[in-house]
Amino acid sequence: MLSKAALRLVSAVSPRRMKLLLGLALLAYAASVWGNFVSMRSIQENGELKFESKIEEIIEPLREKIRDLEKSFTQKYPPVKFLSEKDRKRILITGGAGFVGSHLTDKLMMDGHEVTVVDNFFTGRKRNVEHWIGHENFELINHDVVEPLYIEVDQIYHLASPASPPNYMYNPIKTLKTNTIGTLNMLGLAKRVGARLLLASTSEVYGDPEVHPQTEDYWGHVNPIGPRACYDEGKRVAETMCYAYMKQEGVEVRVARIFNTFGPRMHMNDGRVVSNFILQALQGEPLTVYGSGTQTRAFQYVSDLVNGLVALMNSNVSSPVNLGNPEEHTILEFAQLIKSLVGSGSEIQYLSEAQDDPQKRKPDIKKAKLMLGWEPVVPLEEGLNKAIHYFRKELEYQANNQYIPKPKPARIKKGRTRHN
Numbered sequence: 001m002l003s004k005a006a007l008r009l010v011s012a013v014s015p016r017r018m019k020l021l022l023g024l025a026l027l028a029y030a031a032s033v034w035g036n037f038v039s040m041r042s043i044q045e046n047g048e049l050k051f052e053s054k055i056e057e058i059i060e061p062l063r064e065k066i067r068d069l070e071k072s073f074t075q076k077y078p079p080v081k082f083l084s085e086k087d088r089k090r091i092l093i094t095g096g097a098g099f100v101g102s103h104l105t106d107k108l109m110m111d112g113h114e115v116t117v118v119d120n121f122f123t124g125r126k127r128n129v130e131h132w133i134g135h136e137n138f139e140l141i142n143h144d145v146v147e148p149l150y151i152e153v154d155q156i157y158h159l160a161s162p163a164s165p166p167n168y169m170y171n172p173i174k175t176l177k178t179n180t181i182g183t184l185n186m187l188g189l190a191k192r193v194g195a196r197l198l199l200a201s202t203s204e205v206y207g208d209p210e211v212h213p214q215t216e217d218y219w220g221h222v223n224p225i226g227p228r229a230c231y232d233e234g235k236r237v238a239e240t241m242c243y244a245y246m247k248q249e250g251v252e253v254r255v256a257r258i259f260n261t262f263g264p265r266m267h268m269n270d271g272r273v274v275s276n277f278i279l280q281a282l283q284g285e286p287l288t289v290y291g292s293g294t295q296t297r298a299f300q301y302v303s304d305l306v307n308g309l310v311a312l313m314n315s316n317v318s319s320p321v322n323l324g325n326p327e328e329h330t331i332l333e334f335a336q337l338i339k340s341l342v343g344s345g346s347e348i349q350y351l352s353e354a355q356d357d358p359q360k361r362k363p364d365i366k367k368a369k370l371m372l373g374w375e376p377v378v379p380l381e382e383g384l385n386k387a388i389h390y391f392r393k394e395l396e397y398q399a400n401n402q403y404i405p406k407p408k409p410a411r412i413k414k415g416r417t418r419h420n
Ligand SMILES: O=C(O)[C@H]1O[C@H](OP(=O)(O)OP(=O)(O)OC[C@H]2O[C@@H](n3ccc(=O)[nH]c3=O)[C@H](O)[C@@H]2O)[C@H](O)[C@@H](O)[C@@H]1O
Pocket: 163, 164, 165, 202, 203, 204, 231, 258, 259, 260, 261, 271, 272, 273, 274, 276, 277, 288, 289, 290, 291, 295, 297, 331, 354, 357, 358
């Protein structure tokens, strides 16, 4: 039926119309083919777009990570002043990676000087100065001052020596060598290059003092054969060497008698009273008081000491100067203060008295006030809170990275025990 009707229609159409119709059909076919092609392309393009945006989603966080890594590799240093050639000094700090030395390094670097730190890392740590490594004004040398050193400098801050009683008693001969041979070497260097040398001496030169508070003209009361002598006598002879080089060789010397100092970057195992009490209070352990706790000390915050050292170095005072905070406390009062600042319920544990422990100590700082215009400005509690914050962070750090090495068994060789 349908084919008959179609035939009739076709025969009714003239050949011209037929051509037109065929042309139109061809055009429609071509259009439909093109349409399909275009829609397929757009599906494909859409797919590609989606694929690309998916890849972008994955890549962007990776790019972000690379940017972060690049940032962490491009070391950012603390801000440093620009000093003209005339004002910029080449400064050597022996023991510059230690507790006091590293704070002094920070100050002198930020003031715009060129600083060379020399340390044998017995009590110092690279970590204390790592924020300067790579800076054009900074150099770190792993060197023991017991060996000579040949460098060109304008000023020498000679701080190298263990300062905590357990550390300096650990190897008394080494403590003596550091304070005698080490000081001779540094004075020799100062003489050779015409540098000024500041010796970090100590309140321990007064021993267990019979004069209170201690003035610079007091000669002291030291047991020359006791357990503290390696440090006390080592520093006393170091002072003697400074003045011999000054008189005989014309070396410019400065001598700072440093009283008890505390602050961040004290070693966790330092063993001095401030770090011991803070760590004990933070961990809820008993605070170990040696003896009755009635012995006294006066504690200064490290930034005050650093300002005093720089003021002394740049002054014209060549005789010894006390640098300390005259606020005196008994050790027991000090234990109670730290307990309350930490908010700790730790007990007080009385242990036997340390041999030759000075029974009272407090600096007379009239000379520093008058001749350097210096005095401590950081209140004890403020300084202690900073130190507590530091040790709290150190404990957290330790807890997250704790690595307890297994003790190595002694190696047996040919039937005999060898000490590793
Ligand atoms: O901190 C310092 O700058 C000084 O430290 C020590 O001198 P010392 O006063 O004996 O320092 P600590 O070991 O902190 O002792 C202070 C007092 O606390 C007592 N102490 C210490 C540690 C402890 O856990 N418990 C405790 O009661 C000691 O017996 C002593 O009476 C060094 O010998 C000095 O050279 C140094 O300048």
